[in-house]
Amino acid sequence: MTRGTAHRAAAMSVMGGALILLALLVLPVAALVWRGGAEGVRQLGSDGELQHALLLTAAAATSATLVVMLLGTPLAYLLARNRMPGGSIVAALVELPLIIPHPVAGIALLLVFGRGTPMGAALARAGLGIVGSPLGIGLAMLFVSAPLYVSAAREAIARVEPRYEDVARTLGDTPWRAVRRVTLPLAKRGLFAAAVVMWARSVSEFGAIVILTYNPKVASVLSYDRFTAFGLDAALPVAAVLVLLALVPLLVLRSLRSEARATTSAP
Amino acid sequence: MIALDGVTAHSGDFALRDVSVAIAAGEWGIVLGPAGSGKTTLLETIAGVRRTSAGRVRLRGQDVTTLAPELRRVGIVYQHGYLFPHLSVEENVGYAADARAHVREVSERLGVDPLFDRPVASLSGGERQLVAVARALAPAPDILLLDEPFAALDPRRRVRLRVELQRMHRERGMTVLHVTHDFTEAGTLGDIAVVLEAGRVIQVAAPSVLFRKPATAAVADFLGADNVFAGQVTRSAASGMSELDTLLFEGDGIRLTGVGTHGGGQGHAVIRGEDVVLARQHSMPSSARNVLEGTVAEVAPQGVLARVTVAMGAATLVAVVTDASVRELGLARGVAVVASVKATAVHVC
Numbered sequence: 001m002t003r004g005t006a007h008r009a010a011a012m013s014v015m016g017g018a019l020i021l022l023a024l025l026v027l028p029v030a031a032l033v034w035r036g037g038a039e040g041v042r043q044l045g046s047d048g049e050l051q052h053a054l055l056l057t058a059a060a061a062t063s064a065t066l067v068v069m070l071l072g073t074p075l076a077y078l079l080a081r082n083r084m085p086g087g088s089i090v091a092a093l094v095e096l097p098l099i100i101p102h103p104v105a106g107i108a109l110l111l112v113f114g115r116g117t118p119m120g121a122a123l124a125r126a127g128l129g130i131v132g133s134p135l136g137i138g139l140a141m142l143f144v145s146a147p148l149y150v151s152a153a154r155e156a157i158a159r160v161e162p163r164y165e166d167v168a169r170t171l172g173d174t175p176w177r178a179v180r181r182v183t184l185p186l187a188k189r190g191l192f193a194a195a196v197v198m199w200a201r202s203v204s205e206f207g208a209i210v211i212l213t214y215n216p217k218v219a220s221v222l223s224y225d226r227f228t229a230f231g232l233d234a235a236l237p238v239a240a241v242l243v244l245l246a247l248v249p250l251l252v253l254r255s256l257r258s259e260a261r262a263t264t265s266a267p
Numbered sequence: 268m269i270a271l272d273g274v275t276a277h278s279g280d281f282a283l284r285d286v287s288v289a290i291a292a293g294e295w296g297i298v299l300g301p302a303g304s305g306k307t308t309l310l311e312t313i314a315g316v317r318r319t320s321a322g323r324v325r326l327r328g329q330d331v332t333t334l335a336p337e338l339r340r341v342g343i344v345y346q347h348g349y350l351f352p353h354l355s356v357e358e359n360v361g362y363a364a365d366a367r368a369h370v371r372e373v374s375e376r377l378g379v380d381p382l383f384d385r386p387v388a389s390l391s392g393g394e395r396q397l398v399a400v401a402r403a404l405a406p407a408p409d410i411l412l413l414d415e416p417f418a419a420l421d422p423r424r425r426v427r428l429r430v431e432l433q434r435m436h437r438e439r440g441m442t443v444l445h446v447t448h449d450f451t452e453a454g455t456l457g458d459i460a461v462v463l464e465a466g467r468v469i470q471v472a473a474p475s476v477l478f479r480k481p482a483t484a485a486v487a488d489f490l491g492a493d494n495v496f497a498g499q500v501t502r503s504a505a506s507g508m509s510e511l512d513t514l515l516f517e518g519d520g521i522r523l524t525g526v527g528t529h530g531g532g533q534g535h536a537v538i539r540g541e542d543v544v545l546a547r548q549h550s551m552p553s554s555a556r557n558v559l560e561g562t563v564a565e566v567a568p569q570g571v572l573a574r575v576t577v578a579m580g581a582a583t584l585v586a587v588v589t590d591a592s593v594r595e596l597g598l599a600r601g602v603a604v605v606a607s608v609k610a611t612a613v614h615v616c
Contacts, residue, residue, distance in 0.1 A: 166316035169336040171363040185353045
């Protein structure tokens with residue numbers, strides 16, 4: 001075999017492997033949208049349960065994301081700047097929910113926030129019942145998706161040269177003011193991307209939610225419910241709409257990345 | 268006034284160790300040293316963005332060792348500027364809350380105002396340094412720390428900025444500590460120079476003294492001394508009339524007589540090329556204590572000057588002479604010459 005033929009064979013093997021993986025990833029989703037997309041969009045206008053599930057999904061995911069942005073950004077900053085004692089252990093603990101199967105995460109949440117637990121009972125008395133409530137949905141989304149935000153936010157902040165903060169301090173800023181005026185604006189694109197990833201992951205969550213709050217139903221639970229109760233054809237429109245909803249953050253992320261490329265390539 | 272007393276500070280694996288330096292109020296201090304010697308860490312420790320693990324830092328006579336950077340009223344200019352990329356040039360210069368009153372004045376004096384509307388990303392390296400200097404000066408600090416602020420400037424802007432900074436330094440009575448690799452800059456601007464090596468201060472002296480009498484061979488080498496020889500130093504009998512001794516040096520294939528203070532033993536002899544006089548033959552009896560015969564090994568023209576390397580057996584001696592001398596003496600490779608050096612021009616350390 002000549003060297004040219006060997007190169008062509010290697011290139012074709014690489015290309016073939018890439019195409020197989022691409023097909024594995026795209027075909028099921030494309031089939032789903034093909035089969036149920038049009039019907040799903042049509043049902044959006046008339047199916048009250050679907051409308052409610054989608055609204056609940058979006059609202060819970062948005063709430064969970066906002067809460068994690070508020071609490072997770074300071075944590076991400078401390079981890080990025082190595083200013084947290086036992087930082088590597090804390091980082092590992094934050095990422096723990098990523099490796100737990102999601103129904104197990106739901107069970108773990110139930111152990112702390114279930115109706116029979118002191119915490120769950122106290123919250124219920126305060127009118128903040130977790131199990132079987134939208135609050136439970138938000139909590140489940142937060143638990144499984146927060147690690148994604150904290151990790152990505154930590155990387156975004158770490159990319160901001162700490163000397164910018166040092167300069168701001170010598171110009172009269174307190175530590176917090178330097179972070180607010182310099183670090184956060186410079187990391188904002190990365191923080192927003194982290195929030196989008198978390199929101200998208202929250203929207204698609206099923207395992208933890210189904211343990212904690214079967215009703216009211218989010219879109220993923222509704223899709224599962226219709227599949228088990230009425231079969232594939234009934235589940236398809238809901239599933240397809242969920243996929244279309246997930247496309248929104250994907251497109252936002254793509255546009256953020258291309259904008260970042262355009263900025264960094266400027267002279 | 269800037270004073271460090273036995274300061275130790277860490278920056279990653281690097282440490283500034285037991286640094287003691289004092290720059291009087293209104294003085295212009297120069298920091299010299301090879302890359303990685305701790306020059307930037309020294310400035311950052313004074314500015315308060317690096318914490319000290321030992322020693323005291325005093326500014327304006329006040330102990331600021333534990334004071335936050337925002338309370339020290341010190342301006343710092345990094346070599347890379349570190350302009351805030353999300354702000355315009357004007358916003359950068361006016362970043363400090365108390366800078367508003369001086370933004371226009373400083374910007375006009377430094378020639379930064381035409382850049383106001385430009386995004387930071389579009390500025391050249393020199394323009395960034397210029398803006399960084401204006402930003403540091405806008406809050407009118409009375410202590411200014413400069414980390415190679417002229418390095419990326421073109422010669423015209425470099426001179427303009429240097430002159431303007433000198434003027435502001437005089438007008439405001441600022442105390443300046445300035446890191447540079449430019450020995451001309453050090454000689455022109457500095458009242459006092461600090462030499463750092465591996466995180467330690469190895470010499471503090473007026474620049475003129477530093478260049479003539481480096482404390483160690485490493486300092487001499489770093490400062491670009493033309494001739495540094497290692498060998499054995501012997502003290503001859505002291506006169507008793509002064510602190511200076513006549514010193515006999517032998518090493519690296521050369522014997523020299525010098526004048527200075529040295530305990531004897533291992534040492535170095537340093538001779539500046541400008542202090543070596545070349546002749547084609549022995550002249551009349553002269554006061555020069557060191558008269559050495561050799562052969563020209565190389566003549567390297569450098570504008571109106573030339574570096575002439577003279578081989579003397581195992582040793583070589585570099586003389587810096589004018590190009591007119593090179594022509595008149597007919598200095599060329601292989602020509603026999605006599606080199607004369609006064610004992611007072613041989614610095615033994």
